[in-house]
Amino acid sequence: MRFSTPVAAFLLLLLAPGAVAAAQNSECAGLPTAGGGRETCNVAIDLVRAYHPLAGLAISGGNPVLGTGGASGRLGSFSITLRANGFALSIPDLTNVGAGGPVPEDRELAAVAPLIEAHAGLFRGTDRGLFAVDLLGALQLVPNEKVSEEIRVDPDAARIGPVSLGTGFGVRVGILPDGAVLPGLSLSVMRRSIPRIGVGEIAAGDEVAADIDLRATTVRLTAGKTLGLLKVAGGVGWSRYTGDAVAQYETGLPGPGTIT
DSSP: OOOEEEEEHHTTOOOOOOOOOOOOOOOGSSSSSSSSHHHHHHHHHHHHHHHHHHHHHHHHHSSTTTOOOOOOOOOEEEEEEHHHEEEEEEEEEETTOOOOOOOOOEEEEEEEEEEEEEEEEOOOSTTTTTOOOOEEEEEEEEEOOOOSSEEEOTSSOEEETTTEEEEEEEEEEEEEOOOSSEEEEEEEEEEEEEEEEEEEOGGGSSSEEEEEEEEEEEEEEEEEEEEETTTEEEEEEEEEEEEEEEEEOOOOOSEEEEEO
């Protein structure tokens, strides 16, 4: 399966994960309703659709350079930031898909996604700071071992020591410098990706499972102001999440059903 999900960034922050419901998906329409896996097939696909944007939130939420609005643009200017995006994640009971309706919740998990982000000034722009340019980079840190009993990470992903790595790169263009009256204003574009993440495991007794990779393209318009020792920044943005997925489901027959 291939997914593409455009989301307004400030609205995504309001999403609350809930139990996975069994919608009717065209990929499962040809399966028999009793003993043939149609219900578990639907839940497997819904599992992918539910967690795909949440994975995007983990890697792309927020200002790409914390505490700033405009671009620095000064050749040689450089910063490295360590931060974490966090949210409450609802884990469904994948061993109890049931005969219909929402899948019951097993528990809630506090999901934390640490990132290392960097920026480097490239071009100072005009005398008033217009069109100043910064280069942006990011490393997403994902534990090599299972994040929880239900969530696992691709063992073949690029890694350093105990963490697997996702990557990001982009550019930020200054529109206004941070002045005496007006705030700094900039527009940034970034492309990010994470290792393949798995949810559930048929061999371990789950009735459904899904493996998802994700690539995120984000656009952020950010304003920031320096107030003495305090820096304040905020903005709006748009994100587009794309990726491929493999969903598996229990059919009651030898071997699981698979949708790619």
